[in-house]
Amino acid sequence: xxxxxxxxxxxxxxxxxxxxxxxxxxxxxxxxxxxxxxxxxxxxxxxxxxxxxxxxxxxxxxxxxxxxxxxxxxxxxxxxxxxxxxxxxxxxxxxxxxxxxxxxxxxxxxxxxxxxxxxxxxxxxxxxxxxxxxxxxxxxxxxxxxxxxxxxxxxxxxxxxxxxxxxxxxxxxxxxxxxxxxxxxxxxxxxxxxxxxxxxxxxxxxxxxxxxxxxxxxxxxxxxxxxxxxxxxxxxxxxxxxxxxxxxxxxxxxxxxxxxxxxxxxxxxxxxxxxxxxxxxxxxxxxxxxxxxx
Amino acid sequence: xxxxxxxxxxxxxxxxxxxxxxxxxxxxxxxxxxxxxxxxxxxxxxxxxxxxxxxxxxxxxxxxxxxxxxxxxxxxxxxxxxxxxxxxxxxxxxxxxxxxxxxxxxxxxxxxxxxxxxxxxxxxxxxxxxxxxxxxxxxxxxxxxxxxxxxxxxxxxxxxxxxxxxxxxxxxxxxxxxxxxxxxxxxxxxxxxxxxxxxxxxxxxxxxxxxxxxxxxxxxxxxxxxxxxxxxxxxxxxxxxxxxxxxxxxxxxxxxxxxxxxxxxxxxxxxxxxxxxxxxxxxxxxxxxxxxxxxxxxxxxxxxxxxxxxxxxxxxxxxxxxxxxxxxxxxxxxxxxxxxxxxxxxxxxxxxxxxxxxxxxxxxxxxxxxxxxxxxxxxxxxxxxxxxxxxxxxxxxxxxxxxxxxxxxxxxxxxxxxxxxxxxxxxx
Numbered sequence: 001x002x003x004x005x006x007x008x009x010x011x012x013x014x015x016x017x018x019x020x021x022x023x024x025x026x027x028x029x030x031x032x033x034x035x036x037x038x039x040x041x042x043x044x045x046x047x048x049x050x051x052x053x054x055x056x057x058x059x060x061x062x063x064x065x066x067x068x069x070x071x072x073x074x075x076x077x078x079x080x081x082x083x084x085x086x087x088x089x090x091x092x093x094x095x096x097x098x099x100x101x102x103x104x105x106x107x108x109x110x111x112x113x114x115x116x117x118x119x120x121x122x123x124x125x126x127x128x129x130x131x132x133x134x135x136x137x138x139x140x141x142x143x144x145x146x147x148x149x150x151x152x153x154x155x156x157x158x159x160x161x162x163x164x165x166x167x168x169x170x171x172x173x174x175x176x177x178x179x180x181x182x183x184x185x186x187x188x189x190x191x192x193x194x195x196x197x198x199x200x201x202x203x204x205x206x207x208x209x210x211x212x213x214x215x216x217x218x219x220x221x222x223x224x225x226x227x228x229x230x231x232x233x234x235x236x237x238x239x240x241x242x243x244x245x246x247x248x249x250x251x252x253x254x255x256x257x258x259x260x261x262x263x264x265x266x267x268x269x270x271x272x273x274x275x276x277x278x279x280x281x282x283x284x285x286x287x288x289x290x291x292x293x294x
Numbered sequence: 295x296x297x298x299x300x301x302x303x304x305x306x307x308x309x310x311x312x313x314x315x316x317x318x319x320x321x322x323x324x325x326x327x328x329x330x331x332x333x334x335x336x337x338x339x340x341x342x343x344x345x346x347x348x349x350x351x352x353x354x355x356x357x358x359x360x361x362x363x364x365x366x367x368x369x370x371x372x373x374x375x376x377x378x379x380x381x382x383x384x385x386x387x388x389x390x391x392x393x394x395x396x397x398x399x400x401x402x403x404x405x406x407x408x409x410x411x412x413x414x415x416x417x418x419x420x421x422x423x424x425x426x427x428x429x430x431x432x433x434x435x436x437x438x439x440x441x442x443x444x445x446x447x448x449x450x451x452x453x454x455x456x457x458x459x460x461x462x463x464x465x466x467x468x469x470x471x472x473x474x475x476x477x478x479x480x481x482x483x484x485x486x487x488x489x490x491x492x493x494x495x496x497x498x499x500x501x502x503x504x505x506x507x508x509x510x511x512x513x514x515x516x517x518x519x520x521x522x523x524x525x526x527x528x529x530x531x532x533x534x535x536x537x538x539x540x541x542x543x544x545x546x547x548x549x550x551x552x553x554x555x556x557x558x559x560x561x562x563x564x565x566x567x568x569x570x571x572x573x574x575x576x577x578x579x580x581x582x583x584x585x586x587x588x589x590x591x592x593x594x595x596x597x598x599x600x601x602x603x604x605x606x607x608x609x610x611x612x613x614x615x616x617x618x619x620x621x622x623x624x625x626x627x628x629x630x631x632x633x634x635x636x637x638x639x640x641x642x643x644x645x646x647x648x649x650x651x652x653x654x655x656x657x658x659x660x661x662x663x664x665x666x667x668x669x670x671x672x673x674x675x676x677x678x679x680x681x682x683x684x685x686x687x688x689x690x691x692x693x694x695x696x697x698x699x700x701x702x703x704x705x706x707x708x709x710x711x712x713x714x715x716x717x718x719x720x721x722x
Contacts, residue, residue, distance in 0.1 A: 041671060042715055044375055045396040049715060131544055153542045241488060241539060243689060244682065260675050261371065 035267035057268035070252045078227045081163045088171045093178035112172035123236035155245035174219045181215035217288045249273050325355040328612050329380040334363045339632045347619045354612045379604040381613040387424040387600045392671035399432040400603040411622040416639045420596040420664035433600030434621045435638035439561050440594045440664045441495045446556040448579040458583035465586045469534040472556050481536045483557040488539035490681035492559040497522045498665045499592035509670040512705025515698045523694045530688045547571040565653045582656040596664035679704045
């Protein structure tokens with residue numbers, strides 16, 4: 001490669017690299033450095049009060065039962081929430097693509113509406129819907145003979161309620177991506193399948209799903225990265241309660257960092273979450289590459 | 295079209311002239327500027343008191359900045375880090391230890407000693423004490439807040455009690471009687487599990503300190519604190535209190551009106567809320583009462599806001615003059631009329647409006663027994679742990695002994711840095 005070509009290459013990649021270095025690498029390294037100290041309000045008043053603590057923040061974190069609980073809650077949310085969210089999005093997209101559908105623009109808007117509403121405003125309504133005594137949900141369940149459930153007050157039910165809330169709030173976004181993906185599938189493939197006698201289910205499994213592969217991967221990664229950062233929903237619905245059953249890793253970080261100003265410990269939480277998400281996303285990409293979906 | 299453009303141009307020119315004139319006018323204002331930050335509702339109302347001060351102090355102009363409570367703490371810390379703190383500020387009195395530890399606040403002892411407007415003996419002692427850190431005064435109480443029970447007079451009467459309970463023993467009897475009348479779907483008292491204040495108020499009634507050795511260690515295994523834990527747990531175990539949070543209740547006033555509970559420990563702002571939200575016909579069914587203690591009327595939390603000067607201020611004399619004005623009995627009385635907040639000075643309580651308000655009476659009485667929380671910057675965090683651990687206890691996951699031990703463990707861990715700092719200061 002001539003020097004000219006190499007220079008041109010760097011010139012084209014340069015702006016992007018600078019942006020990545022400035023807004024990604026530097027903050028990540030700064031967070032790593034901060035996580036090795038015990039930066040808090042005392043250090044804010046006088047830097048002499050800052051101690052280098054090595055990996056103590058991480059060791060403390062791993063010995064903290066609440067961290068493991070938060071990690072467990074976050075995984076619960078991701079493992080149940082992500083597949084459910086994708087399934088609902090795909091289902092809604094298929095319904096909207098179906099030739100039998102009516103009032104499609106209306107439903108498309110209605111399904112997308114939760115995405116653009118404010119989480120705080122919607123949470124107020126959801127809290128009433130899921131109110132133990134006056135909630136519409138318990139009233140409906142009462143109609144079919146099911147005893148009232150303490151949705152947000154029972155540690156067993158709080159996380160499922162949060163998952164339902166998050167899925168409802170977010171499925172419209174993925175639905176739009178799926179609709180775009182579905183529209184890209186050539187109609188003649190379905191026609192050929194029908195001529196071969198494939199049922200609706202057969203068409204879905206052997207035509208729709210394989211051709212949606214790359215879109216599914218994209219949606220899967222985006223949703224998972226988003227769901228790992230669970231924060232707003234428990235913050236507005238339960239404040240981490242009851243009995244810390246809805247504390248997520250990010251919620252833990254928020255409390256450490258912005259409520260108690262323990263920026264050292266909070267950075268350690270953030271870094272653990274970063275490593276975890278980077279690892280899982282790479283794993284997913286590796287898996288997809290092996291299956292040839294990319 | 296051309297005529298219109300010309301008119302637009304002339305208008306723009308005129309606007310430019312007006313703005314530059316206004317700019318000139320601002321430049322000629324040679325008054326000393328005092329920057330004042332205030333929060334929430336009080337921050338809005340205090341604007342009405344500024345013109346009077348500026349009239350009597352022609353050389354000073356007050357620049358008021360209003361902060362929402364939710365952002366205030368963060369904004370103040372950022373301002374401190376960036377050397378941009380105001381001259382005078384409203385500060386929640388539980389934040390004072392933190393900002394004193396940051397060395398951000400101006401000691402006020404000598405100014406108070408020389409002041410005519412501020413008479414220390416006129417302030418409630420427990421409230422005043424929240425502003426004193428290691429013997430130095432850092433703030434002057436502005437308005438106060440304490441917690442006590444709101445109760446249903448009619449339901450208490452129906453259960454056979456003519457007057458509200460004064461100590462824990464009577465309170466127990468009253469709660470048991472109300473529960474017996476109310477049945478399984480209703481309760482005697484609401485102690486929201488997402489608030490640490492009711493539990494904290496009951497804990498402050500004990501003689502033992504909540505932290506020992508000058509705030510180096512937790513003191514939650516003390517006899518007194520365990521007594522409070524036992525009483526608190528008993529209220530849930532006997533089904534006198536429902537194990538719920540405020541969020542689950544949704545509308546605490548409406549549920550109180552429906553008799554879902556007969557006692558509700560809350561602060562003075564709810565006087566106005568209950569007056570507004572309970573239908574006129576049933577207004578006389580509710581009342582306030584002093585918080586019962588283990589033996590006779592007990593202590594409660596000394597909350598509220600203080601006014602402080604920042605150490606980095608260059609306008610201290612002017613800022614102090616404004617603080618004196620806001621703290622004088624006269625201004626306090628006007629402020630009380632505008633906000634409905636409870637004044638920290640006894641003399642202001644003598645105005646008929648307050649002295650004759652039956653709902654305020656219990657607060658007047660309670661304020662004499664208001665007690666500060668431990669004055670360490672870490673306190674709010676420890677109080678939050680207290681809430682989490684007692685929630686586990688109420689749910690039967692741990693017993694009283696385990697809760698006390700766990701609380702001490704968590705408090706000692708949180709106070710580790712403080713111990714290191716104190717030891718370092720001693721070594722120097």
